[in-house]
Amino acid sequence: MGFPDRIERTMELAHPLASVWAALTTAKGLAAWFGEEADIDLRPGGAARMTWASGYSVEMRVERVEEPTVFGFTWQIEELPDDDPRRTYVEFTLEPAGAGTRLTVVETGFAQLPEDTYRKVYDGHVHGWASELGELAGHLDAP
Secondary structure, three states: OOOOOEEEEEEEEOOOHHHHHHHHHOHHHHHHHOOOEEEEOOOOOOEEEEEOOOOOEEEEEEEEEEOOOEEEEEEEOOOOOOOOOOEEEEEEEEEEEOOEEEEEEEEEOHHHOOHHHHHHHHHHHHHHHHHHHHHHHHHHHOO
C-alpha cells in the first residue's frame, strides 16, 4: 500500500469571499497569518516567498489563479535539498457559504517523497495546516 498523497481541510469563515481571497493572495494578507514576511507575484508562473520569525523561508511558484475562487501554488519540501525539483501542490478553493465563505485547502504530492522523509513531512504538514488555518481564522476575525 502506498503513502497517503493528500491532505484536505475545509472550514467555514464568517467573512466575504473578497476578504478571504485577499488574505490568501496578497503579501500583506499572507504575512498576517501564514508567515511573518511574504512576497507574491500573483500570476501563473509568478514567484512567491514566505519567511517565518524562526528564519525559515520557502520559495513558492504560483500555479493557478482564478480570482476570487481558486489559488494554487507549489512549494519546496523542507526535508529535501534546495535544488531538489520535487514540490507539493497546494490549492485553496473558495465558495460562498451563506454570508461567509467555505474554504477548502488541498495539498498533494507527498507520495513522491522518499520513505525515510515521508512520514515526517506528511505529519508536519497535517499539523501545520491545522495550526495555520486557525491563524487565518484568527486574522480574519481580528477587529
